[in-house]
Amino acid sequence: MHTAQEWLQKICDLPLPNKVRLMNVCGGHERSISMAGLRKALPSQIDLIPGPGCPVCVCPEQDIYQAIQMALQEDIVLVSFGDMLRVPVNVAKKDIRTLEQAKAAGADVRPVASPQEAVKIARAEPHKTVVFFAAGFETTIAPVAGMIAEGIPANLLLLLSGRLTWPAVSMLLESEQPGFDALIAPGHVSTVMGPEEWSFVVDKHHIPAAIAGFTTESLLAATYSVLRQLIEQRPFLDNCYSQLVRPQGNPVAKRLIQATMDVVDAPWRGIGVIPASGFELNQRYAEHNVRLRFPDFAKQARENAGQMPPGCDCAKVVLGKITPLECRIYGSPCTPRNPVGPCMVSDEGACRIWWSSGLRK
Ligand code: SF4
Structure with a gap:
């Protein structure tokens, strides 16, 4: 095991090209990179690019709009992971643009830290409808699937905004200007879905890829790996987080997702619909699906929702x-x-x- 300093030295010793762009697709990676000051520490030829790594950021406005409108109804408790409460939408009724503002206007909106909390609230409020607005990538969606498979109260409904990470990377690689030369693949997603999820980057697009954990050392190991692959023109999928990322990922988590959800075409905020990139409750759990139980709200949300606020990039x-x-x-x-x-x-x-x-x- 090398220290961060040793990895940095190994990277500096490489015969680097004039410019090389490495994309990460994980908010945790981006935070570790930024907080450790890796952009300044690495040679200036290396451009570390944050890509689609934030599920809240891509949650479509129509879902947030629907969540706000539902929260404003009598006898509905709206629960969601904390981040989502402050995300503003472009369109507003009565100038309410966030779930936080809906709460200030009297709606019963509660932040939760885990799916189990949503179940607890639904059991404690049997005469109310509890709507769990769940946005997240594979790592967040797996515990939501576990919650559903365990059995949930009849009054707990889901507004699911789950997304898969790889289709967004695939969409970029299929575009005329992908904008990166190598991929630092997300460690947490790979623990669930398996490293194989990223094979297409190498097999189909011949782009170097390495899965990284969240320590500076792991990120630098992955950086070194993809740089070496680029220099030697020998792309392969390297697993630099083998302590937790195992072949085939977590079979139990994958089984739970498959048992409760379908993969569907899904809109990404500001980006558009990406094929086979979203999770939706499957037919078996249709009675818990907010979109099916309240189709008028879903329709209204689709018709009213725009995209990003003016000036927002x-x-x-x-x-x-x-x-x-x-x-x-x-x-x-x-x-x-x-x-x-x-x-x-x-x-x-x-x-x-x-x-x-x-x-x-
Ligand atoms: Fe970032 Fe601009 Fe969007 Fe603000 S408006 S979140 S600065 S991209």
């Missing part, structure tokens, strides 16, 4: 097309205290992470 940031600093309103007026776009709200959003690590225009 979150979609370009999420796809790694620009850095947060290049957004026209980064820092003024968009800050964590006054977030304009979702990337400044979520702990996994690149803008929030860059701001928290002291990066200013």
Whole structure:
């Protein structure tokens, strides 16, 4: 095992090209990179690009709009992971643009830290309908699937905004300008879905890839791996997080997801529909599906929802097309205290992470 200093030295000793762009697709990776100051520590030829790694940032406006409208109904308790409460939507009824504002207007909106908390609330409030607005990537969706498979109360419904990570990377690689030369693949997603999920990057697109954990050492090991692959023109999928990422991933988690959900075409905020990129409850759990139980709300949300707030470049940031600093309103007026776009709200959003690590225009 090398120390971070040793990995840095090994990277500096490589015959690097003039410019090389490495994309990560995990908010946890981006936070570790930013907080450790890796952008400054690495040779200047290396560009570390945050890509689609924030599920809250890509949660479609129509889902947030629907959650807000439902929360404002009598006898509905809306529960969601904390980040989602402050994400603003573009369209508003009575000037309510976030779940937090709906709560201030009297709606019963409660943050939860785990799916089990949603079940507890539903059991404690049997005469109310509890709507669990669950947005997340594979790592968040697996415990939600576990909760459903265990059996949930009849009054607990789900507004599911689950997304798969790899289709967004695939979409970028299929585009004319993917914008990166190698991929640092997400460790947590790979623990669930297996490293094989990323084989297409190498097999189909011949792009180097390495799965990284969340320590500086693991991220630098993956960085070194993909740089070496690039230099030697020998792309392969390297697992630099083998302590936790095993072949085939976590079979129990995958079974639970398959037993409770279907993979569907899904909209990503500001980006559009990406084929086979979303999780939706399967037919067996249709009576718990908010979209099916309240079709009028779903229709209204689809018709009213727009995309990003004016001036917000979150979609370009999420796809790694620009850095947060290049957004026209980064820092003024968009800050964590006054977030304009979702990337400044979520702990996994690149803008929030860059701001928290002291990066200013
Ligand atoms: Fe969106 Fe704000 Fe980031 Fe601009 S600075 S991309 S508005 S979150």
